[in-house]
Amino acid sequence: TQLLEQSPQFLSIQEGENLTVYCNSSSVFSSLQWYRQEPGEGPVLLVTVVTGGEVKKLKRLTFQFGDARKDSSLHITAAQPGDTGLYLCAGGYGKLTFGQGTILTVHP
Amino acid sequence: SAVISQKPSRDICQRGTSLTIQCQVDSQVTMMFWYRQQPGQSLTLIATANQGSEATYESGFVIDKFPISRPNLTFSTLTVSNMSPEDSSIYLCSVVTVLSYEQYFGPGTRLTVT
Structure with missing residues (x-):
């Protein structure tokens, strides 16, 4: 059984601060996806990474896939209140294994 | 990308x-799945929906x-x-688009059982 350990579980920061969310596993994943979910809505796909060592940027968000494809990170620069939400990493293809999620709160 | 709607x-x-x-x-889409998200929890795969044949269920x-x-x-x-x-959970439909690793989720159905 593949497991994904996501940390931290909760993150409460002030506007303008930087943060990093980690996703780690002992298993190799063919691909890894990051989602953001707001209350009452389904997860929204932010990025998919498939190549070991890959780095993708989406405005203030930077995603990295580990060289061995066992871990990933999400870094947010200068967080804004609009970044508040549940962030989920998910590994695999189709039959996704999800991390526990990180609840991010950015205070104005 | 794919736009997914769920009812109710x-x-x-x-x-x-x-x-x-x-x-x-x-x-x-190539694949369709059903997931469950229990209150305060992450997502768990229920089954793969196979076109024209029986679905493939996960353990449990x-x-x-x-x-x-x-x-x-x-x-x-x-x-x-x-x-x-x-x-009582949120039930979510998910799809993988053709020729892509990208996987999308529907808005979910929030079910409360009394």
């Missing part, structure tokens, strides 16, 4: 009854409790049968 968006049901959730996608989920249909490439239904309060 939410429902409150009585113990012992059944509810069928519909999932419609705006384009042809059975066809009698969660019958699934997928009559074509863009539509699927999930039924939650003989409901109990423990079935």
Whole structure:
């Protein structure tokens, strides 16, 4: 059984601060996806990474896939209140294994 | 990308009854899945919806409790049968687009069983 350990579980920061969310596993994943979910809505796909060592940027968000494809990170620069939400990493293809999620709160 | 709609968006049901959730996608997709998100939890895969054949269920989920249909490439239904309060969750349809690793989720159906 593949497991994904996501940390931290909760993150409460002030506007303008930087943060990093980690996703780690002992298993190799063919691909890894990051989602953001707001209350009452389904997860929204932010990025998919498939190549070991890959780095993708989406405005203030930077995603990295580990060289061995066992871990990933999400870094947010200068967080804004609009970044508040549940962030989920998910590994695999189709039959996704999800991390526990990180609840991010950015205070104005 | 893919636009996914689910019906109903939410429902409150009585113990012992059944509810069928519909999932419609705006384009042809290779794979369709049903996930469950219990309150305050992450997502768990229920089953893979196979076109024209029986769904493939994950450990802990059975066809009698969660019958699934997928009559074509863009539509699927999930039924939650003989409901109990423990079935109160968000049920989400998910698809993988053609020639892509990208996987999208519907808006979810929030089910409350009383």
